[in-house]
Amino acid sequence: MIPAKFDYVxxxxxxxxxxxxxxxxxxxxxxxxxxxLLPLLRLRLAYPELLVDIGGLGELTGVRDVGDxxxxxxxxxxxxxxxxxxxxxxCGLIAATAATVADPAVRHRGTIxxxxxxxxxxxxxxxxxxxxxxxxxxTGPGGEREIAAADFFVDYLxxxxxxxxxxxxxxxxxxxxxxxxxxxxFQPTAQAWAIVGVAALARRDNGHVAEARIGxxxxxxxxxxxxAAEAAAAGVEASRPALAAAAANADEGADPPSDxxxxxxxxxxxxxxxxxxxxxxxxxx
Ligand SMILES: Cc1cc2nc3c(=O)[nH]c(=O)nc-3n(C[C@H](O)[C@H](O)[C@H](O)COP(=O)(O)OP(=O)(O)OC[C@H]3O[C@@H](n4cnc5c(N)ncnc54)[C@H](O)[C@@H]3O)c2cc1C
Numbered sequence: 458m459i460p461a462k463f464d465y466v467x468x469x470x471x472x473x474x475x476x477x478x479x480x481x482x483x484x485x486x487x488x489x490x491x492x493x494l495l496p497l498l499r500l501r502l503a504y505p506e507l508l509v510d511i512g513g514l515g516e517l518t519g520v521r522d523v524g525d526x527x528x529x530x531x532x533x534x535x536x537x538x539x540x541x542x543x544x545x546x547x548c549g550l551i552a553a554t555a556a557t558v559a560d561p562a563v564r565h566r567g568t569i570x571x572x573x574x575x576x577x578x579x580x581x582x583x584x585x586x587x588x589x590x591x592x593x594x595x596t597g598p599g600g601e602r603e604i605a606a607a608d609f610f611v612d613y614l615x616x617x618x619x620x621x622x623x624x625x626x627x628x629x630x631x632x633x634x635x636x637x638x639x640x641x642x643f644q645p646t647a648q649a650w651a652i653v654g655v656a657a658l659a660r661r662d663n664g665h666v667a668e669a670r671i672g673x674x675x676x677x678x679x680x681x682x683x684x685a686a687e688a689a690a691a692g693v694e695a696s697r698p699a700l701a702a703a704a705a706n707a708d709e710g711a712d713p714p715s716d717x718x719x720x721x722x723x724x725x726x727x728x729x730x731x732x733x734x735x736x737x738x739x740x741x742x
Contacts, residue, residue: 458499458501459499461498461501465507465508465510467513468511468513470514471516471596471625478623479598481506482620488511488512489532492559492571493571494571511532517532517625517626518530518533518537519533519537520541520544523628527544527547527548528626528628529544530626531568531574531623531625531627532568535558535559535564536565538569539556539564547631548629550638550656550658551585551589553640555569555581555582557581560648569582573616573627574618575614576679577614578674578675578677578680581642581674583610583674584654584655584656585672586672587606587672587680588671589629590605590630590670592605592606592627593624593626594625595617595623597619598621601625603628604617632658635662636658636659636660637658637659637660637661637740637741638656639735639736639737640654641654641731641734641735642654643727651674652675653673654674654731655672655674656672657669657670657671657732657735657736657739658670658671658739659736661695661740664694664695665695666736669686671707673707673711675714676711677713683707683711683728684709684710685710686704686706686707686709689702689703689704695740695742697737700740701733704729704730704736706729707731707733708725711724711725711728
């Protein structure tokens, strides 16, 4: 289908973009890589009157080292995340997960900011940023504010971004020594969306898992931290059977959907099995 008619601007600075967005009011929308928004426009599930294209804002691309954390520009593409040396060295979970998103064409255009702002429960990066305890920077007419990942995802396709705000950056703490990571994605075919995904981080110490963090994809309307499994994994031997046992309650607190691709019970089963595997991968066993 052909999208409804809209006006289009491509600002050359963040300040201009914020002004354009404010000027368009409720009928204006940001477009980044367009990989999620364009299909919605073509299906006429969204019909903004103004698109503010932030693709020309170089200030929103790339990764910076700020000491104990990395700051990732919202317009950084999945392709760049996979190859970025800072990401690979200090936050490899992001690169490993971005490599599972869609296909090369989508990864070249789609951005981390778009993935997070779109907040699709089946999107892979939201659970990763939740597991990493990331912080998101929103910039609007009133200036900048920081939002913890735990507060950013509010509901299905809904975030804490206020009208007129642009997600400009994502701050993630560097993983220190001893941390390992793994993203386990269950998908019906290669290059498809996750039926369930599990992002796991584990800090190994003396043959045991000292600390674990787990984010679940598509187990509710927002990414979910598997707190029961995190607690169960802390202190256990770094072995596959022990970590599979620790994952037995991985679906606690989740509220997975039943849809044409999977029933809720099946998703719960997957979350438990995949969490065991993801923890084992993160612990290197
Ligand atoms: C065939 C196909 C398969 C896919 N498979 C997967 C998959 O397996 N896993 C996965 O995670 N994703 C998948 N995607 C989605 C892809 O990852 C997109 O890149 C991503 O969801 C959106 O990023 P974008 O930059 O294209 O955002 P856009 O499409 O440009 O925008 C998406 C939404 O976010 C808003 N937005 C974008 N950037 C900002 C910002 N900086 N500030 C405020 N609002 C903003 C827009 O207004 C819009 O509402 C797939 C997409 C396609 C087309």
